[in-house]
Amino acid sequence: MATPWPENLSTNRVRVIKVLAQGQESATHLQLLLKKPYGEDVFLLADKLVVKIMRSFTEALSLLTSSDFVEILQNQTTSQVDSVCCDDRRSRDSGESKKRPTAKDRRGCYKRKKTSQSFITASSTIEDGYAWRKYGQKEILNAKYPRSYFRCTHKYDHGCKATKQVQRMEEDPQMYRTTYIGHHTCRDILKAPQIIATPDSVSDPWESYMLTSDSNIPTQLDHQRTTIKQEHKEETPLSDLTDNLSSLDPIMWKDLVSFESSAEPAADHYRAVASTTMCTEATSQSDDMDLVVKSIDFDSDFQFDESEFNYLS
DNA sequence: TCAATTTGACCGTG
DNA sequence: CACGGTCAAATTGA
Structure with a gap:
């Protein structure tokens, strides 16, 4: 029997299981679909299923590499490596700090966003056809690569609240994991070609998200038994x-x-x-x-x- | 000149 | 208190 999981991990674990199962279901559906004679509708559905499957993997990987899971892995290896950790990185942030004199320093006076809708993609490029402005970069604990923070370029002129966080994937440094947060208002108000149209090689992440977010797989976990x-x-x-x-x-x-x-x-x-x-x-x-x-x-x-x-x- | 990026400070959350 | 998200001054570059 496996070691019991700490309670605070159970939610993430359930999500991983759910996400992987969705991917598995989509893959099976695709498998069956491919046995049918090809038609345009079959092709479209197959394409949609592939997107779903990819998204399941991405999300599951994301959850599995989240700090919660890293934490339990470290605990299970009886903390042999904790001394190597990241103290140097931490001291850079909080240690010697030559404060810049600022006339009216409003830094940090922000309201942290409440949990808004988000989704994760994996891509070989950080380009997604939208205009973003970088506003920060952070070293993340236990992560090899820093995380970059972007907001929509049209935050002020159109009040778009979309942000994204991009981080190189440790499993595959050629790939970037992007977390899109908030509703991209520009998608709705700005129909300008430079916003909506994307190069052929770059797929619109919101497009994919909308295609796959209408999952009809029930997710209720309130029943306790099978x-x-x-x-x-x-x-x-x-x-x-x-x-x-x-x-x-x-x-x-x-x-x-x-x-x-x-x-x-x-x-x-x-x-x-x-x-x-x-x-x-x-x-x-x-x-x-x-x-x-x-x-x-x-x-x-x-x-x-x-x-x-x-x-x- | 000005928009975009970099970077360290700051603060909310857990 | 540590971590991570955001701010904004300083820097870069078109």
């Missing part, structure tokens, strides 16, 4: 059940890969070995049964377990 209801009166042997599951609609059920009984003999409790699925509610019919996935337990380990098969009368 419950699979089988609308079938008679007891079904496990082998029959799994056979039936695998013969069901592959898009809906492909994640429910296998089951094993946790009660003897042919009981109504099974342990789901399925690695991931984000469906919190789904139905699927076969000849002799109707299965309903009600919810998924994210409180346990990476794999959800203790799924229940309830026979309905």
Whole structure:
């Protein structure tokens, strides 16, 4: 059994699982789609799915390299490396400080933004077709590369509140991870070609975001257990059940890969070995049964377990 | 000359 | 109190 995760990491962990599962689902969807005869609609949908998959990876990587995860990794390696850390970097910031005399120093007198909508992209270039003005750069704890801060050039003339943070990716220094924060008003008010039109090689991050943010995958985590209801009166042997599951609609059920009984003999409790699925509610019919996935337990380990098969009368 | 960038200070948040 | 986001003076460069 893996070491239990600290409580403050559970939210991030759940998000990583969710994001990866979304990517997996999109990949499966794409796989099935590619088996169909090609048509323009298939191509468009496939393109959309690819964007979704890429976004899942990016977001998951971002979460996994966040300070929370770095922290736990360090704790788990029994802090052998803490002395090497970054004290030099810190002293640069807070240490000797030759204060510049300023007539009316309003620096730092800002209101930190409340959590606004944001999304993350990974790209080989920091160019995205929009006009940005750099307003800061920071060394980030435990990060190899500094983070740069940009605001929209039209912050004052159009009141655009969009900002972005760009940081070279440690896993791949050729790539940049960009976090876009806030609504890019210019997208809506300025229809000038230099704002909206982007070179062919540069894809509009907001365009991609809008394409993929309409995810219809349920994300409710309020249910505490995975419950699979089988609308079938008679007891079904496990082998029959799994056979039936695998013969069901592959898009809906492909994640429910296998089951094993946790009660003897042919009981109504099974342990789901399925690695991931984000469906919190789904139905699927076969000849002799109707299965309903009600919810998924994210409180346990990476794999959800203790799924229940309830026979309905 | 002026817009953009750099850089250290400052402060809110956890 | 440390960290990270923002400010604004100083610097750069077109």
